[in-house]
Amino acid sequence: MTMQMSVLASGSTGNSLYIENGERHLLIDCGLSGKKMVELLAQINRKAEDIDAILVTHEHSDHVKGLGVFARRFHTPVYANTKTWQAMSASIGEIPNDQKFEFQANTIKDFGSLSIESFSVSHDAADPMFYMIHEDDKKITLLTDLGYVSEHIKGMISDSDAYIMEANHDTEMLMMGRYPWSVKQRILGDTGHISNDESARALTEVIGNKTRRIYLAHLSRDNNMKELARLSVGQKLESIGLRLDHDLSLVDTDPEQATCLTAI
Template sequence: MTMHFSVLASGSTGNAIYVETEEHSFLVDVGLSGKQMEGLFQKIDRSMDKLSGILITHEHSDHIKGLGVVARKYNVPIFANEKTWKAMDGLIGDIPLDQKFTFEMETVKSFGSLDIESFGVSHDAAEPMFYIFHHEGKKLVLITDTGYVSDRMKGIISNADIYVFESNHDVEMLRMGRYPWNVKRRILSDFGHVSNEDAAIAMSEVIGDHTKRIYLAHLSKDNNLKDLARMSVTQILERKGFIVGEQFSLYDTDPKIPTVLTAV
């Protein structure tokens, strides 16, 4: 029995990640419209009516835009912590009570042979958290939307087989770009988003013997480029003694094109 996953969409315009085992399948965030989500599922040859649940990381619209529509249409259980539920009130329409479940931070929920662990991140949302999927000795870590990666986070996410890791912006592109200063300050803050450089430094401290793939995620459409993110991360990791492409590989994600459904 193998766990598979696809980063369906990743970036400032919308985020969604699909994870499945033979028994269960989960969607992490629904940051695109219901129609766009259906199109993404078709591209990986899956259907939303088979979903076991939707896991929410936080209430920002690029993570919950299509949540209400998808939840009601497909009658899917939704999991979020109490503060995120309160923050989503009024943003996602009415959700039937029997579809609303609480998944608190720093806890583990088990679904057959799949254990899903939640952990807190540093972002300007009510109580943002991300998820680690444990299955048959394999570990898939999802970590975006954090202003920095603390030692506590590093301990929790260390030595995963696969990382979907935020590499949001190039600091110089952001500083020189068109965003107003208050937005730049927010992105650069401890409650904003991790830069290419900071992401690579954090990666260098969590990569282990099991690590085989790292997906660079949540790239800013205005303040980053796929090639630049990959080059920056590669340079720093190689400076720290890693051999990118041999010990593990780096992969792109995209706002509109899902990554290939891949075994963990």
């Protein structure tokens, strides 16, 4: 079967990724209102009631805002690790026990022929983790919300067919912007977010012969712009000899508009 994916939304106001392969339909995170999640799925001609499971990365509101409403309304199973369940329980409301499942960090769980591998990251949440989605020889990596990309993570995610990769901020915009110094320190720290330049450097080390698509994700509304992220990452990739739109594509994501449903 062929994996297809859409970044339903990505940014500081809400995040969700849709993955399907013909027999399974999955969401990773549900960070917008239940109503908006239904609208985003409709943008790619998919229905909320067909979602087989929601996988959670961490408890921050831009990743779980609509989770409780969505799961209760559509009776959707939800998977998260123990600490994340504990940390998000107050904000998402009650979810029936028969819809609650454990998915610990650094483990693998199968959903039909989709194999989902979780891995820990450095971020200021209870037990944050992100995912690689495998089917046959294809691999999609979702990696946002982390303060740095460790050598261990680089080794795990290398040569993915597609990356949904954080490019959170332009460092100069952040430093010149209106955020309090304490918030700037948090974003720049080892449990914060990676910049356009840090994202670009990591990508140059993990892109392989199979890599065809890079989605620039989780852009800050206040401290970044799509054009700036694409320019920063694109120039770095071209500096190592890659030809954009020939060897691979850079794809913008948006907090309100789903990307096209694309086969990987």
